[in-house]
Amino acid sequence: MKSRNNKISVVLVVLSLIYVIYLTYISNNNLLVGATVSKGKNGDIVITNVDEFSMASYSGIEKGDIVKSINNKKINTNEIKMNKLKNVSSMIVERNGHNLELKMTLFNDKNFTTYLIPLIFYIVCLFCCFFILKINESKNLLSAVVLIIFLLSASIAFISAGGSAKGDMLSRLIMVVTL
Known part of the structure; x- marks a missing residue:
């Protein structure tokens, strides 16, 4: 990671991972x-x-x-x-x-559409972000950072909808900001 752009991208990915762990906790503990x-x-x-x-x-x-x-x-x-x-x-x-x-279980129709599908989408976007970071190590393009921000923003907005549906105010705020 020689460039500043890649360091910013890594920080954004780590912050999004922390947020997804928080949403997993919310989804497991606020089932009703x-x-x-x-x-x-x-x-x-x-x-x-x-x-x-x-x-x-x-x-x-x-x-x-x-x-x-x-x-x-x-x-x-x-x-x-x-x-x-x-x-x-x-x-x-x-x-x-x-x-x-x-x-009440995590694996039901409601959680499938509000948590599991967005989580799969987030994982796919995260996988794409890692490929972009790997390719961008040598090129140091700003467009790669913009693409990573777009992918993380879309996936975080999608997964935040589930937290917002469970009444979590932080999820609601993050969903509004990322949209």
Whole structure:
């Protein structure tokens, strides 16, 4: 890496890798999005609203369900922030007098389109960036840096949409900036 342009490109690639690792964490730990909860009359946690086309609706949660346990543990009020559930991978709800176990997984239809496909696109763009860096070592062209910035910007915008859909404000900001 003799040129300044290549060093800038490497820094951009490393920053994008850190951001994608952060988004992977968000995608794994915020699987349940789209359910609003409140405390019921008996102190129970009740689902008051389920957004259409959200992770909550895809997992089978319905309005009026009473949450019995989250991740095989008693309900902790720390799990509820701003009337939203966070870090839920499994949940037992009471519906019509029957207990139902609902599981949220990373490999479902919603995460496939909001995380896995953009991740594959990012990996392909990253692969292209490494080839461009290798070729540009001897030529030191500014156009190579512009191409790397374009590829990273497009892939980061695409993968940020998934983080934004999960309610992450940093992802929303980065998506707007990279578009």
